[in-house]
Amino acid sequence: MTAPIRVGFIGLNPDSNWAATAHIPALRSLGDSFEITGVANSTPESGRKTAQALGLKHAFDTPADLVRSPDIDLVTVTVKVPYHFELVSQALEAGKHVYCEWPLGNGLEEARKLATMAAERNLVAVTGTQARAALEIRHLRKLIADGYVGDVLSTTIVGSGGNWAYQTNAALYYLFDKTNGATMLDIPMAHTLAALQDVLGRFDVLKATMMSNFDTVTVTDTGEKKPKTAADQIMMQGRLASGGALAVHYRGGISKGTNLLWEINGTEGDIQVTADLGHAQMAQLHIKGARGQQSEMADLMPDASLYNGQPDFAGARNVAGIYAMLARDIQEGTSTAPSFQDAVALHEILARIETLAATDG
Structure with a gap:
């Protein structure tokens, strides 16, 4: 043993x-x-x-x-x-x-x-x-590899960061200072991009914009307003190595709508992944799809038995x-x-986004 x-x-x-x-x-x-x-x-x-x-x-x-x-x-x-x-x-x-x-x-x-x-x-x-180890991401990768959507034409992600809007508590204030390396780009967007690469392959970042609606953040514990240097709106356009179009938008705070919406559109069908938070690494992901003559999306989740013996928290x-x-x-x-080499490759993508956003700005 x-x-x-x-x-x-x-x-x-x-x-x-x-x-x-x-x-x-x-x-x-x-x-x-x-x-x-x-x-x-x-x-x-x-x-x-x-x-x-x-x-x-x-x-x-x-x-x-x-x-x-x-x-x-x-x-x-x-x-x-x-x-x-x-x-x-x-x-x-x-x-x-x-x-x-x-x-x-x-x-x-x-x-x-x-x-x-x-x-x-x-x-x-x-x-x-x-997020790369999520049962749902592994299942999604297989669906794409098996040709569920045919050739991938485009993919679009809209995610909410939860933090990085206009208020926080004292324990999480460090997230709002970009010098700490824990911004919305560094955490939820990066985790989701890592999963995206596992599903759809490598991609090139062609254009990026980073901006802020808020320059200060209210610390709810004390009511104090503090500087905020981390962006609360991040938009990126790119191209999959396979040829499809890629668009990603992360926004600070929480939406009253869908907080993670990932669509994959292909020649034979479409897949939609949703969650109640834009952190693919820790939110429960839900997968639906439709192909061929289907007019409405149906459940495409992994077999329920795969969750047996696993922690309830995603x-x-x-x-x-x-x-x-x-x-x-x-x-x-x-x-x-x-x-760590995989991590370097992901850090390189984030650096590319920041460089292009600075050039665009």
């Missing part, structure tokens, strides 16, 4: 945040493949509180102590983006496999440096673009999919999970 992969978290609190709501149920759904072994937080006290609450063996005083520990095989980094480079670098230098939440780095150059470090050390280094279910691939890569020497 293969020994479980021992996971150490940098940035895990039992009461809140993405690690607790997505990573912990994801790992627990995978049986004996993983053992959640230790944690290091911003303070030793926080780490001890988390370890006690979750029944972990180790609470490390610092991230450096965690990555050096012989009891840790895989380091999972789930802190804010500005800290990714330092912490992931430490883990790689210590010879540990890494799961880093997306974005990999605060910008393209940091991502490139981390990818080089991982390759030089021959480590399994994975980035959490977990975000946790998708993260579990990434961990399952990661385990196979560590144990069998494969390369199936989204790698």
Whole structure:
């Protein structure tokens, strides 16, 4: 029997945040493949509180102590983006496999440096673009590959970011400062573009516009108005490598209509993907389609049995999919999970969008 992969978290609190709501149920759904072994937080006290609450063996005083520990095989980094480079670098230098939440780095150059470090050390280094592991995205990819819509003529996405409009709370204000690398472009739009590439293949970005309806944001905890430098309207036009047209529009806040609408139009049929939030990585996706002589769209969801034993929360279910691939890569020497090199390619797309938007503006 293969020994479980021992996971150490940098940035895990039992009461809140993405690690607790997505990573912990994801790992627990995978049986004996993983053992959640230790944690290091911003303070030793926080780490001890988390370890006690979750029944972990180790609470490390610092991230450096965690990555050096012989009891840790895989380091999972789930802190804010500005800290990714330092912490992931430490883990790689210590010879540990890494799961880093997306974005990999605060910008393209940091991502490139981390990818080089991982390759030089021959480590399994994975980035959490977990929409790529969604059951619905895998099913959608098969539908397209099997010719459900025929030749793809065009695809259009409209998504709501949830954040990045005119108000937020203090804990999320950092998202509204573009220097932190956690903007609407960096997070929901990037996650969705990663999934789009898996379904429809590579694409070229031809034109982009980024703008803001709001230059300040109200922090609801205090009523204070603070500067907002992250765009709340992002529009991109492109061309699929297969020849089809591509249009993407992400908008800040929440719409009273459909908050994720993705249409794929082809010579033989059409597919529509919807969700209640523009974050394809954590929203429950719904797929409908029609082809041939059909006049109304019908359900095209994956077989219901595929969801058996999976976490109810789509975000946790998708993260579990990434961990399952990661385990196979560590144990069998494969390369199936989204790698740091994949992350660099996605960062390059975002940099291209920003460059074209600056030129357009």
